[in-house]
Amino acid sequence: MQILGLINELIGLPEVASEHGSMVDHMLEMVHWLVAVLLIGWSAYFFYCLYRFRQKKNPKASYGGVKGHASTHVEMGVVAIEAILLLGFAFPLWAVRTTEFPTGADVVKVRAVGEQFKWTMHYPGPDGVFGITKPELISGDNPLGRDPEDPNGKDDFLYTELVLAKDKECIVTVSSKDVIHNLALHPMRMAQDAIPGSIADMWFKPIKTGRWETVCGQLCGAGHSGMVGYMEVKSQEEFDAWYKENTPSMNQDKPLEDSAAKEKPNS
Ligand SMILES: [Cu+2]
Known part of the structure; x- marks a missing residue:
């Protein structure tokens, strides 16, 4: 049309x-x-x-009107x-x-946690199960309060950007650590409020590889305009390689912040 x-x-x-x-x-x-x-x-x-x-x-004036x-x-x-x-x-x-949320082992799952003024992405690792997080465990070294004792969390990793695979359905679980934010993914025609104390899932299927900015869609404080993040859709092979590279070894105790700290975007 x-x-x-x-x-x-x-x-x-x-x-x-x-x-x-x-x-x-x-x-x-x-x-x-x-x-x-x-x-x-x-x-x-x-x-x-x-x-x-x-x-x-x-x-x-006419008092009768129309x-x-x-x-x-x-x-x-x-x-x-x-x-x-x-x-x-x-x-x-x-x-x-x-x-109509997608199900199955193929679905890419991510938790997107907003805070003034950035997003932290939490990937569940190859087991597809997110490790438990507890607010009381949140610290500088452990930004999401991940429980190091939880076996499901051993292969989890954090990342600064939202990375997805082309032609693969994904579920992004949005939440917030402080005030109301909004994860707005304009090229995906998706946006979800991040509300403290609640979690909300959104799902979609990226069909194009590329790299785009993500914006915070809710006025969330003085640094709101600077709350720019990045979203990258990789080909399946690139995504798998990236996932593997970031998954901590199950056997060794890696510091929790490792993956998030490395490979900071420079664009
Ligand atoms: Cu915000």
Whole structure:
């Protein structure tokens, strides 16, 4: 739909890198067209009223008001279109995101923990099970409060960036250590609030390799604008190699902060 998509081009949406992203864009196209028509229509009506009911021709106010039903019909038409957009497009899209979570050993799992003013990514390692974290264990050396006694956590590792595999569904579990943040992944057309005291999952399937900025989508304090992170989608082979490289050996006791500290992004 070339013409439909024109409005998104004019607005300058970022590229789409997830499987469902184009469906979100399609809905945005229709919302933007509706709003464009409303803007033009209501503006024209406004100027028509200024002219039609000008004081020179209408020295006395009419207490009877409008007699016709045209405006009611137009209003009902707008409500109907909005209902179609909401019930026909927005709700079904939302339902898939919130209920149809992928399962299986193939799914890439990550915990994204926000704090003023950065994100820490927690990967569960080859076992796919996150080790326990406890707030009372949080320290400079252990930013997420990982429990060193938990066997499930032995192969976990932390990373400063969100790294995902192309064509592999992922579940990102978002939480916060302090205030409300929001992990906004614009190329994936996904965003999730990070709310202290609660965890929220989001899932999607990246279909493009690349490297993009992630933004904090909630005003979270004085350093909010600097809360830029990075997201990288690697090919399956590169992802596997990266995963293996960062997984601590199960046999040796590696300091918890090791993986997160190394390979700081420099772009
Ligand atoms: Cu933030």
